[in-house]
Amino acid sequence: MHQFEYLKMxxxxxxxxxxxxxxxxxxxxxxxxxxxxxxxxxxxGEYYQNLRKEALSEIERLELPTSSTEFWKYTRxxxxxxxxxxxxxxxxxxxxxxxxxxxxxxxxxxxxxxYNAELSTIKEQEGIIVLSLSQSKQNNIDVLKSSFNxxxxxxxxxFLAINNAFHTDGVFIQIDKDxxxxxxxxxxxxxxxxHSLTQTRNLFVADKNSSIKIIESFVNFNGxxxxxxxxxxxxxxxxAQLEYNKFQDKEEENYSIxxxxxxxxxxxxxxxxxxxxxxxxxxxxxxxEVDAENCETNLSGLYLGKNQDHTDNHTIVDHKKPHCNSxxxxxxxxxxxSTGVFNGKVFVRQHAQKTNAFQKNNTILLSxxxxxxxxxxxxxxxxxVKCSHxxxxxxxxxxxxxYLQSRGVSRKSAINLMINAFAKDTLEKVSIxxxxxxxxxxxxxxxx
Amino acid sequence: xxxxxxxxxxxxxxxILKGINLEIKSGEVHAIMGPxxxxxxxxxxxxxxxxxYTVTSGSVTLDGKDLLExxxxxxxxxxxxxxxxxxxxxxxxxxxxxxxxxINETRAYKGMELVSAKEFLAMVKEKSALVELDAxxxxxxxxxxxxxxxxxxxxxxxxxxLNPKLAxxxxxxxxxxxxxxxxxxxxxxxxxxxxxxxxxxxxxQRLLDYIVPDFVHVLYNGRIVKTGGKELALELEEKGYDxxxxxx
Numbered sequence: 292m293h294q295f296e297y298l299k300m301x302x303x304x305x306x307x308x309x310x311x312x313x314x315x316x317x318x319x320x321x322x323x324x325x326x327x328x329x330x331x332x333x334x335x336g337e338y339y340q341n342l343r344k345e346a347l348s349e350i351e352r353l354e355l356p357t358s359s360t361e362f363w364k365y366t367r368x369x370x371x372x373x374x375x376x377x378x379x380x381x382x383x384x385x386x387x388x389x390x391x392x393x394x395x396x397x398x399x400x401x402x403x404x405x406y407n408a409e410l411s412t413i414k415e416q417e418g419i420i421v422l423s424l425s426q427s428k429q430n431n432i433d434v435l436k437s438s439f440n441x442x443x444x445x446x447x448x449x450f451l452a453i454n455n456a457f458h459t460d461g462v463f464i465q466i467d468k469d470x471x472x473x474x475x476x477x478x479x480x481x482x483x484x485x486h487s488l489t490q491t492r493n494l495f496v497a498d499k500n501s502s503i504k505i506i507e508s509f510v511n512f513n514g515x516x517x518x519x520x521x522x523x524x525x526x527x528x529x530x531a532q533l534e535y536n537k538f539q540d541k542e543e544e545n546y547s548i549x550x551x552x553x554x555x556x557x558x559x560x561x562x563x564x565x566x567x568x569x570x571x572x573x574x575x576x577x578x579x580e581v582d583a584e585n586c587e588t589n590l591s592g593l594y595l596g597k598n599q600d601h602t603d604n605h606t607i608v609d610h611k612k613p614h615c616n617s618x619x620x621x622x623x624x625x626x627x628x629s630t631g632v633f634n635g636k637v638f639v640r641q642h643a644q645k646t647n648a649f650q651k652n653n654t655i656l657l658s659x660x661x662x663x664x665x666x667x668x669x670x671x672x673x674x675x676v677k678c679s680h681x682x683x684x685x686x687x688x689x690x691x692x693x694y695l696q697s698r699g700v701s702r703k704s705a706i707n708l709m710i711n712a713f714a715k716d717t718l719e720k721v722s723i724x725x726x727x728x729x730x731x732x733x734x735x736x737x738x739x
Numbered sequence: 740x741x742x743x744x745x746x747x748x749x750x751x752x753x754x755i756l757k758g759i760n761l762e763i764k765s766g767e768v769h770a771i772m773g774p775x776x777x778x779x780x781x782x783x784x785x786x787x788x789x790x791x792y793t794v795t796s797g798s799v800t801l802d803g804k805d806l807l808e809x810x811x812x813x814x815x816x817x818x819x820x821x822x823x824x825x826x827x828x829x830x831x832x833x834x835x836x837x838x839x840x841x842i843n844e845t846r847a848y849k850g851m852e853l854v855s856a857k858e859f860l861a862m863v864k865e866k867s868a869l870v871e872l873d874a875x876x877x878x879x880x881x882x883x884x885x886x887x888x889x890x891x892x893x894x895x896x897x898x899x900x901l902n903p904k905l906a907x908x909x910x911x912x913x914x915x916x917x918x919x920x921x922x923x924x925x926x927x928x929x930x931x932x933x934x935x936x937x938x939x940x941x942x943x944q945r946l947l948d949y950i951v952p953d954f955v956h957v958l959y960n961g962r963i964v965k966t967g968g969k970e971l972a973l974e975l976e977e978k979g980y981d982x983x984x985x986x987x
Contacts, residue, residue, distance in 0.1 A: 694827040694881075697787050698897060699815035699841040699848075708840065712831025712880070 319372045320355050320449075326376045326488050327457040339428050342440045346455030353449040362448075365632040365664040366603045370572050371518055371546045376488035378459065379403060381481070381514075386410050389479045389510050394725035396477040396506065397421065403482055404459035404489040404519075414474070418467035419503075421476065424492055427463040434465050439494050442524050442552035448576070450548045454522040458492035461521075464505065465496040468528075472503040475723055482519050482545065483512045493523040497531040497559075504534040506726055515544040522550045527559040529583075536721055537575075539567040540733070543598055550576040557583035564721045565592040566730050567602050568737070578607040581615050581643075588617040593717040593730075595737055596629025596661065603632035608650075610643040613673075619650040622717040624710055624738075625661035634666045637680065641672040650680040655687060655713060707738045714738070740765050740936050741905055746797035748785045754795070755781040757961030763905070766933040770947055770972060771940045773958035774980040779940045780824060782958070783909040787821040788814050801905065815841070816848040818904030818935075822894040822911050829881040834893065835863055837881060838900050845901070866899035870926040888919035895926040906930070907938045912946040924949030944976035957983055 332343060355372055356363035381403035390398075399421065400410040406423035413421050420432065427435045443451055462478050482489050497503055509519065527533045541547065547570055555561050567573050579588055594602040608617045623631035633652040654663040667680040687706055695705035714734045721727045741763040748756040755778045763769055773779050785792050786799065788811035799806040806814055829837075843853045854862075867877045870892040882890050891911055898906055908927065912920055927937065927950050939950055947955075947969060955971040956963045959980070964987055965971065975983070 688827075688829075691827050691829045691832075693789060693811060694823065694829065695832075695837060695841075696811040697815055697821050697823075698838070698901060699812055699845040700837060701812050701844055702810070704840055704844065708832050708837055709829065712829070716831045 317355060322375060323355075323372055323453070324350070326378060327453075330378060330457055330459070335428050336431060338436065339439075343456050345444065346452050349445060349452040350449065350456055353447065353452060355449060362605070365630075366572070366574055366601065368572075371548075374486060374516055374518075376486050376518055378490075379484055379487050380405050381483035381487065381512075383407065383410065383481055383483060383512060386479055386481075388512075389481065389508055391477065391506070391508075391725055391729045393728070394475070394477065394506075394723070396475040399462050399476060399478045401461065401478065401480045401491050403484070403487050404461075404491050406460045406462075416470075416473055418470035419472060420463065420465040422463050424458075424461040424463050424494065432463070432465075434496055435463055435494065438496055438524065438526050440524070442554055442580070443522060443550070448550070450520050451522060451550050451576075454490050454492060454520050454550070458490045458522065461492035461494075463494050464503070466498060466501040466503045468498040469500045470498075471501065475504040475506055475726075478505065478507040480507055480509050480519070480521065481512055482510075482514055482517050482541070484514045485516055487514055487517040489517070489519040489521070491519070491521045493521075494525075495523065495533065495535070496526045497528050497533045499529040499531060501528065502532040504536070504723055506536045506538060506723065508538045509541060509547060509549070511541040511545050515542075516546070518546040518548075520548045523552075525551060525553040525561070527553065527555045527561045529556045530558040531556070532560040534562040534564075534722060536723070536726055537563065537565040538726075538730070539565070539570060539573055541570050541573075543569060543600065544571055546570070546572045548574045548576070551578070553577070553579040555579065555581045555583060555586045555588065558585045559583070560587045562589040562720050562722075563591070564718050565604070566718060566733075567592070567594040568733060569597075570600055570602065572601045574603045574605070576605050578609070579617075580609045580611065581617070582611045584612045584614045586612075586615040588615070589720050590617070590619040590621075591718050591720050592621040593714055594621070594623045594631055595714065595734070596623065596625040596627075596631055598627045598629060600629040601632075602630070604634070605632075606635045607638070608636070608648065609638045609640070610646045610648060611640045612642060613644045613646065615643065616647045617649070620717060621652045622713065623652075623654040623663060624657065624714055625654060625663060626657040628658070628660040630662045630664070632664045633682070634668070635680070636668045636670065637678065639669075639671040639673050639676050639678060644673050644675045646673065646676040646678065648676070648678045652682045653713075654684040655710065656684065657687070657710075710738045711735060740802055742798075742800045744798045746785070746799060747795045748781060748792050749795055750781070750792050755792075755961055756785065758797070759958075759961075759963060761956065761963060763936050763938065765936055767954065768931070768937045768939065768950060768952045770952035770955045770969075771938060771958050772942070772944075772955060772972060772975055774983075775942075777958045778961045779958055780909055783821055783907045783938075783940055786814075786819060786907060787811060812844070813848070815901070815903075816845040820898050820901055820903035820906045822891075822898060822906065822908045824910040824913060826882050826885075826890040826894055828883045828885075830883050832881050834877055834879060834881050838863075838897060841901065862900060867896055869899050869929060870895045871922050872896045887914040888916065891915055891919065891923055892926070895923055895930075899926065899930055902930075904935050905938070906935065907940065909940045910942065911939070912941055912943065920946065921949060944972045947972045959983055959987070
């Protein structure tokens with residue numbers, strides 16, 4: 292596999308591109324789009340170039356969201372869009388700090404949005420394609436063509452459209468019918484350098500009866516005020532099982548917007564676990580389209596905020612067909628002046644009878660200055676369903692703290708015991724032991 | 740061991756305890772009885788160090804140490820144990836894990852060596868058997884999903900693990916059927932020694948058939964208005980609390 296290569300852009304194409312960008316729009320949007328001016332995708336086939344062009348015309352129509360945009364009401368983007376960025380290839384010498392102890396996995400490394408072959412170790416398994424996205428495009432793989440960018444068009448989200456148009460590289464994983472992945476795939480998505488802008492793009496396709504587990508760590512090495520705008524499309528085939536674990540552990544000066552589109556087919560199981568430990572601004576947009584019967588969907592998220600951290604999870608579960616179950620739990624522990632936002636929408640369409648859909652958001656505030664915004668939403672058009680949603684925000688239960696103290700446990704230990712329990716409970720659907728232990732260790736480190 | 744002198748305490752500006760005097764020696768069992776609202780639970784809460792009560796005057800010492808100056812955890816480490824009337828459910832916090840933390844923090848406080856895993860497991864096995872608490876329950880989240888009887892047995896199990904100098908049983912009989920009551924009482928009796936003491940707070944005489952007190956105190960309107968032997972409990976049962984009201 293080769294790393295992404297820049298090629299000189301033909302003048303004609305450059306003009307085309309600039310014409311599109313220079314349409315009237317806000318200076319901040321222009322400034323953001325300037326970042327991508329030097330990128331050249333002419334090495335890609337016409338098919339993929341056309342997809343990018345389509346996205347460009349979408350970008351043209353869309354404006355930067357403001358706080359009056361409902362979907363972005365509680366997350367202001369000033370921190371992100373007031374800055375100038377550059378797309379730069381970063382240098383990383385070692386991935387040692389980002390490895391998960393005792394995890395046996397295939398390792399795929401992305402640095403600033405570019406595939407790094409030297410640091411990756413992928414053991415080939417028959418029936419599984421694991422390639423950088425750029426390589427996959429060059430290889431003109433049919434499955435890639437049939438799924439790539441199919442779920443992310445015209446969603447009226449500027450950042451998604453920007454990724455559609457200007458993503459650099461990412462990971463394509465496709466597992467054949469009846470195959471079971473021997474080991475998990477661990478994508479280490481690293482950002483580095485100040486003011487860098489990263490746009491990774493993944494596609495995971497699990498064919499009929501297959502089973503695969505993927506971990507993606509979003510981490511940072513020596514870079515301040517950098518921004519990652521990542522997108523993953525996930526297709527879970529008939530009777531297939533796919534588990535995607537997102538581990539967001541960047542630093543306090545990093546910004547992230549990530550978008551996942553998941554499409555589930557008959558009898559499929561999809562589980563996503565999101566652990567967010569840090570980040571000046573972290574926004575996760577997760578949409579799961581359950582477009583077939585007898586599907587199982589699990590969404591869990593844990594966010595631990597401190598200082599000025601801002602973590603925002605927006606989720607949509609769209610039940611379109613009958614006899615499906617979804618379980619959603621997001622929990623936050625917010626300290627100092629951190630903010631947590633949760634907006635979970637569950638749609639149960641008219642034909643989706645016998646749907647069981649459960650959603651919960653619980654937040655613990657550890658300080659008077661911490662803020663939680665929670666908006667659980669259910670839209671039900673079918674009449675024979677079981678659905679519930681609930682949201683709680685509160686402080687640590689003082690009665691319980693006193694109970695533990697009255698046994699000789701210090702107040703601090705009592706609070707930590709309770710936070711640990713609250714937090715660890717959230718991600719019990721993580722089925723990879725080493726990852727589960729790692730997540731718990733990170734929780735313990737935070738609340739020790 | 741425990742000396743309470745002229746203890747006054749209030750909550751939200753309302754005085755509940757209006758001058759309690761009580762002395763308890765090692766090896767003794769004291770019962771505190773009284774009608775609703777007399778201040779029984781307030782007394783136990785003040786002794787354990789619950790924050791929402793304000794001690795306005797008086798003193799409480801345990802073996803000469805000023806209890807009122809200590810945080811709730813330090814009181815526990817000094818040997819005060821409160822069995823709650825309504826034990827709290829704490830989802831996700833394992834019963835044995837938190838007890839291990841409690842024991843080790845107490846040992847560290849006293850400058851003792853920490854408990855080994857082996858020693859601790861042996862303790863859990865022995866003490867849970869004492870109150871017939873299923874080992875599975877001992878390992879579960881604190882009181883979560885426990886029945887009323889299981890919660891009370893868990894209180895006594897914790898008491899057995901912590902081996903306190905002074906155990907305060909706050910309405911431990913409430914909500915217990917007769918079998919559970921026997922088990923709980925058996926546990927308490929087995930833990931009795933010449934070195935420790937027990938305060939049993941109760942409404943009814945029934946529990947005192949099983950945990951026989953050396954002294955019975957009647958608490959009424961924030962004061963101890965009558966003290967006697969175990970026969971006082973029977974007299975109270977027979978004559979009711981109105982009898983006490985007439986006495987004053």
